[in-house]
Amino acid sequence: MKITAGGVVAAEWTKFSSLxxxxxTTGISVFLLVAFGMIASASVSGDNLTSVDLALSGSVLAALSVGVLGALxxxxxxxxxxxxxxLAAVPRRLPVLWSKSLVAGSAAFVTMTAGAFAAFAAGSAVLNDELGAVGLGDDGVLxxxxxxxxxxxxxxxxxxxxxxxxxxxxxAIAILAALLLIVPGLAALLPESISEAITPYLPSNAGGAVMMLTPADGALAPWAGLAVFAGYVIATLAAAAYRLKTSDA
Incomplete structure (x- = not known):
């Protein structure tokens, strides 16, 4: 029986959803996003912070959680x-990688987008009185x-x-944690001129730029930052595809 692309995706979804x-892990990811957003919105104040920034303050831990989900x-x-x-069922091999990526990426996008909106709504409801709230119709919020x-x-x-x-x-989880959490901290220890030059292009900083209502000084523009992060992902996928195609299981 011929294995179709849709069949491979369906098989990977079955594996993914049956675990x-x-x-x-998905529940923890959403919880971290919403809970940290509510706590920050209720307790943190600062001239350079917006209600969106506070609502999404749990995104760092949520990123680690969904990354673990993908690694598993x-x-x-x-x-x-x-x-x-x-691989015996899918001898071409690469459809397995694309299907796993599609399933994990789509599931994370749907649940985390819902979590982001929930965090924004919950955070706005308990927002610190010292901060001005913004609505979905304001520039950059959506x-x-x-x-x-x-x-x-x-x-x-x-x-x-x-x-x-x-x-x-x-x-995989150790490498992911290093990329998202440890490398930015190490970069901050470098001489200031070097740190300022490379920090915006680090994976978590580049990807996180799209969540900023107002870009910080020296940060990449929102969509440019997401594009840089997507480049890291594509490069890693290419390396994974090469190893999957050329080495034994």
């Missing part, structure tokens, strides 16, 4: 040995909320690519 870890989907079958059966979903969806795809590239859930 308890999928729903637990990408590397999980290597851990159990089921990848051999998957872009920031939709951008949060796009960024977090791409993080999930990055997790899938890393999982297939290194073939280890733990290894």
């Amino acid at each position: 308890r870890s999928t729903w637990i 989907l990408g590397a999980g079958e290597y851990t159990t040995g089921m990848i051999r059966a998957t 872009r920031a909320l939709l951008g949060a979903g796009l960024y977090l969806g791409l993080v999930a795809v990055l997790g899938v690519a890393l999982g297939i590239l290194v073939r280890s859930s733990a290894g």
